[in-house]
Amino acid sequence: MPQSQITRPPVRVPLVTEPLGVLGSLRAARRNVLSIIPDLATRQPMVSGRTGKRWHMVMDPDAIRRMLLENLDNYPKSLVTKNLLRPAIGESLFIAEGAHWRWQRRTAAPAFSHRNVMNLAPVMTDAAKRSAERIAATGPRAIDMAADMVRTTFDVIADVTFSGDGGFDLDAVHRGIDAYIAEAGRLSLFDILGLPDWVPRPARVMSGGAMAEMKRSADEAVEARRARGPRAVPDLLDLLLDGADPETKRRMSTPELRDNLLTFIVAGHETTALALGWSLYLCAYDQQVQDRARAEAQAVLEGRAATGADVAKLPFIRQIIDEALRLYPPAGLISRTAQAADTLCGREIRPGDTVMIPIYALHRNHLLWEAPDAFDPDRFADRKGIPRYAYLPFGDGPRICIGASFALQEAVIVLATLLARFRFTPVPGRDPAPVMILTLRPEGGVWLMAEAV
Structure with missing residues (x-):
């Protein structure tokens, strides 16, 4: 539809305009975590309240800088976040704090260097080609592009983690962690009330057996690779096995490697898939933007799939992805627990306060x-x-996310390849709903018509 015919903004989360209370917050959070954000958070630098315990939502860039940089150690990830994720990914980079986080970050960082990310670009190009082939084979029917993007990005992460290890069922890993998040990842009343870590969360207790079996399988795969040695073209597992903390020379144990690889498998494909799904929705929503992006992609690619070397030549494609990440950030809300007294935006922060950065509201x-x-x-x-x-x-x-450059390179390669070959248009009445449990997903899918150009 031409820009002049767009009469409404793209889909958004309805934010609350009145206090919800403890039970109201619980009901809202179990449907959509972002629905607990007050609309006031899109118009103020900071909003505070009490729902069982004191909380603050921070939207002021200077205060956020203090939380994430200047006074980082005072704002570790909240107990809610750790309780939710620890059974799935242990004390990996995403959860670890302090010295334990720092040595893992130093060890893993070289694996995500620009050179190594560029070396993995052919895997991304091949996955983009396969996606284009699936879309072309679908014919004139609507296709759920959100689902296809999950498949595409999972193809990539499978190839760059346990590539060629036929004994390891990556699809089972994906299903296992996804099921864990679906069953156990919803905020429980215990979390909202701030009950201590040792009080069992029923849904998470029930899902422990499947996680244990998945971890055992992953451990066996890591040990098998350790014994066999690296591939001719090193994948992510090879790079991590070879990695050592430059300061202490410590290497990751098998459980540490496994927990970080499980983190990369999930975070490394779902967030990129979400960015791509929302980007395609937005391009279908605004045909003028899509036409401009297609012209850029076709001029650079000249009929072939995008490569790592093309990424720098596709600035408008990257801008679309950046804007999709602004409107629909995969992690729409992050939560921290203050360890000591502090001041943000002139407001008192007490030890134990929950301090959130509602990225969805910050970006709007x-x-x-x-x-x-x-x-x-x-x-x-x-x-x-x-x-x-x-x-x-x-x-x-x-x-900052260690895989950000990996994700952005992959997203540009896939989006450019698809926009160069297809025109995407919306399916009437099938708008996605932005719903966040752990990540901000398009509930109902991104159903689009794709016409070859």
Whole structure:
């Protein structure tokens, strides 16, 4: 549809306008975590309240900088987050704190160097080709592009983790962790009330057996690779097996490797799939943007699939992805627990307070963004004009996502390849609903018509 015919903004989460209370917050959070965010958070630098315990939502870039950089150790991940994820991914990079996090980060960082990420680009190109082939074979029927993007990005992460290890069932890993998150990842009343870690959470207790079996299988795969040695072209497991902390020379044990690989398998494909699914929805929603992106992609690619070397030549494709990540950040809300007294935005923070950064509201805050609910990739044409801590699709500070460059390279390769070959249009009445349990997913799928061009 032409820009002049767009009469409504793209889909968004309805935020609350009145206090919910403990039980109301529980009901809302179990449906959609983001629905507990007050609409006021899109118009203020900070909002505070009490729901069982004191909480604060911070949307001010300077205060966020203090939390994520200047006073990082005072704001570790909240107990809610750790309780939710520890059974699945242990004390991996995503959860670990302090010295235990630092040595793992130093050990893993070389695996995600620019050179290594570029070496993995052919895997991304091949996956983009297979996606295009599936879409072409679908014919003139609607296709759920959210589901296809999950398949595409899982193909990539499977190839760059346990590539060629036929004895390890990556699909089972994906299903196991996804089932764990679906069953155990919903906020329990115990978490909202701030009950201590030792009080059992029923749903998480029930899901422990499947996780234990999955971890055992992953351990066997790691040990088999350790015994066999690296592949001719090293994959992510090879790089991590070869890695050592440059300061202490410590290497990851098998359980540490396994927990980090499980983290990369899930985070490394779902977040990228979400960025791509939402990008395709937005391009179908605004045909002028899609036409401009297609012209850029076709001029660069000249009929072939995109490669790692093409990424720098596709700035508008990247802007679309950046804008999709602003409107629909995969991690729409992050939570921290203050360890000591502090002051944010002139407001007192007490030890034990829950301090949240509602990234969904930050990215739509009227104090920081012009027409914040509108889809406008050109706002990223000059990235220097965007306050650094106003845009956090991958977090920031020392704990910025280690795989951010991997994800962005993959997203540009896939989106450019598809837009160069197909015109995507919406299916009437099938708009996705942005719903966050652990990540911000398009509930109902992204159903689009795809026409070869």
